[in-house]
Amino acid sequence: MKKHFYLITIQYLGYRFHGWQKQPDVKTLHLMVDRTLNFILEGKWFKSLSSGRTDAMVSAENAAIELFLEEPLEDMEAFLELFNYNLPQDIRALSIKEVDKDFNIINHSKTKEYHYLFTFGQKCHPFCAPIMTTILDDLDIYIMKQGAKLFEGKHYFKSYCFKPTDKGIYDRELLHCEITENTEYTASFFPKKSYVLKVKGKGFMRNQIRLMMGTLIDLGKGKLTLEDIEYSLLPGNFVKMEYIAPASGLILKDIKFED
Numbered sequence: 001m002k003k004h005f006y007l008i009t010i011q012y013l014g015y016r017f018h019g020w021q022k023q024p025d026v027k028t029l030h031l032m033v034d035r036t037l038n039f040i041l042e043g044k045w046f047k048s049l050s051s052g053r054t055d056a057m058v059s060a061e062n063a064a065i066e067l068f069l070e071e072p073l074e075d076m077e078a079f080l081e082l083f084n085y086n087l088p089q090d091i092r093a094l095s096i097k098e099v100d101k102d103f104n105i106i107n108h109s110k111t112k113e114y115h116y117l118f119t120f121g122q123k124c125h126p127f128c129a130p131i132m133t134t135i136l137d138d139l140d141i142y143i144m145k146q147g148a149k150l151f152e153g154k155h156y157f158k159s160y161c162f163k164p165t166d167k168g169i170y171d172r173e174l175l176h177c178e179i180t181e182n183t184e185y186t187a188s189f190f191p192k193k194s195y196v197l198k199v200k201g202k203g204f205m206r207n208q209i210r211l212m213m214g215t216l217i218d219l220g221k222g223k224l225t226l227e228d229i230e231y232s233l234l235p236g237n238f239v240k241m242e243y244i245a246p247a248s249g250l251i252l253k254d255i256k257f258e259d
Helices: 029-040 076-086 141-150 208-221 226-232
Strands: 004-012 046-050 059-069 091-099 110-120 133-135 153-156 171-181 195-201 250-257
Touching: 004 076, 029 046, 029 076, 029 091, 076 091, 110 208, 133 208, 141 171, 141 208, 141 226, 195 208, 208 226, 208 250
Parallel strands: 059 250, 110 133
Antiparallel strands: 004 059, 004 091, 046 059, 110 195, 110 250, 153 171, 171 195
16 A cells, blocks of 8 residues: 655653653653544554654754655645644644655654753752753853864764663764853743753764763863863773763754755
């Protein structure tokens, strides 16, 4: 039977979910998406795949899923409206388009950009917790900005993979990595000043960005030096980084598929 393929972009607040991937006895994003699809498709066969799995409490501004159907959608915009009407309020579908059978959302070449939102030096309003990490200690932002640029380019990232094995591929390239003052995410209850780590690349390992962020926080506290980061990125080196930054500050900002 002929199948029909659709690419749907979505965004979500991950704070109350146990990540994307379905797991027994917990509420996950994929579970809620598939429950909604099953309801609006009235039990017709479908399958959904994601472009990647986010961890518990990680959010996304522009993620993507591929929807497989046996029957074509007569009106994609009407489907999108119905999908949004039935999704939980912390998940929203942004767009839908038909793709051909050669498109594979998992293997298709793509670039992902992540943002990690943080502030420091003060206790923040509790409403910040879902998307912003608060470090109560003072941080040296100037040296953290220098440290972030060290990750940019081609390096050996084994030190920034959670529980790495001897068989992993750790030579990776980051197309962009920097810390800037946050001007994109605003709210009346946000602190006067906050910051964002921006990271862009073609693929990331488990907890890679959170380990990088944790390393930069330890750098800002004076627990590590720039030389420590440089050493950790040398070919063949492995340094066990002690701090994995909290998941709630991490946001999948964008995903772009190459032609």
